[in-house]
Amino acid sequence: MKRILIALLGVLLTFTLAPALPAAAAGTLTWTTDGDVTRYKSAPTTASAGETTIVFENSVATGNNVGMPHTLTFDTSTPGYNHDVTLNILANPFDANDGRHEATVTLTPGRYRYFCAIPGHGTMVGEFVVTDGDPDPDTTPPTVSAAAAGAQDGDGNYVGTATVTVTASDSGSGVDTVEYSLDNAAFQAYTAPVPVTAVGSHSFRYRATDNDGNVSAIGTLSFAVVEPEPDEDVTPPTVDHSLAGPQDDEGNYLGQATATLTASDADSGVARIEYSLDGGAFTAYANPVVVSTPGMHMLHYRATDNAGNTSAEKMAHFTVLPAEEPDTTPPTVLAEVDGEQNDTGGYIGSATVTVTATDTESDVASIEYALDAGAWTAYTTPVVVSGLGAHTVKARATDTAGNRSADKTVTFTVVPTGGGGDCEVPDTRATVVIDGDDTGIENYTLSDGCTVNDKINEYGDYRDHAAFVRHVETVTAALVTGGTLTKRQQGTIVRAAARSDIGS
Known part of the structure; x- marks a missing residue:
């Protein structure tokens, strides 16, 4: 009994979801669509088991002149339906077939569910019933019934509205059309429950025709609609x-x-x-x-x-x-230093730092670098460092999942091109730095174009450490005499020279 009720419900649902097509040739089922994303324009409700040609047309001829794509996809997982046919046709009015596609499948008795798989087309869904194929001609008409629903008064009259639902089934060739006539008007196609709101007595006639042309006897349902009380609720939520x-x-x-x-x-x-x-x-x-x-x-x-x-x-x-596993692995960062080097590994004139990052799970979102004590800066091109002295470049990367790598650090030293006191590349660092020790004193540019760091010449050749310190005392004393440095600044620079390892 439950299976019969499910089958009848399937017939009822499909009549309300899409208009039924006229009887198709044996072994052919046709769906059509247009520019609407809420329903199929037409769809079959029944079919016979066996090899069947599926026709899906979404074309200008079926009313789609806006280029809206649709799919005809058979459900292969929802409980309660047949899952033995895999079908997923994408049709567009402007594709190579002008929107008309065919496929051959084999249907078995039961119910099939179909839908449009394109996001946003969620209400384009329906189902159809497949009955056993029978080589003998079907001479039995469909079984058809009708029932009214709605709020009723104590006399059984429907208050405000009576909604009539027609249900038809056919165990042979399947239901082709269902028709109804209200109050002796001409018969018309039944596609959805019929609301009757006119006050008075009504006669609702109905009939069904199967795919072999057998027409049922005309059934009649009589009922009356009365005016609702002024405050009576007859409207569903x-x-x-x-x-x-x-x-x-x-x-x-x-x-x-x-x-x-x-x-x-x-x-x-x-x-x-x-x-x-x-x-x-x-x-x-x-x-x-x-x-x-x-x-x-x-x-x-x-x-x-x-x-x-x-x-x-x-x-x-x-x-x-299934949910994807979250990405918790940070990117891998590589920093490389390039440039011409002297015998002790110093980069002559300038050094170029290139940073690369890779991530095997999500994508790399950003790369940053920091030069010496500077702030983190977005990395877009290799970093050229021309300031003389020791330098540190830190690099890091962040992926699109928000994972940030550990800092990758490279250290290097940039030395003058000439190596002597009158260097070809001025040391333009902002402060006086000796062997990486920042004195905090401004690296003044002198009248000859050299800077204080150029005069100190920490990369020069010295006999020993004491010789370097005496050299620093000499050049800074001259700068004090010339008014560039104060005695206090000279003392700070000489003490930094004494702390260094230059000449050792």
């Missing part, structure tokens, strides 16, 4: 959903998806919200639904107000993929 969670570029949720359901009712207020996940029983909704099982999922939901009005079922489908 409005209900909606939202999905949240980390997503990949294709809209799949990584690790888990959280579904939040909301409902509102301006009259009597919302009594309850219910949901069904992947074909399970409807459950009272109290908190957001967290879905972490990998695979495709279907969520049905509805709301009921305090007057007993229940909304139409709505649904959402989404896919959960």
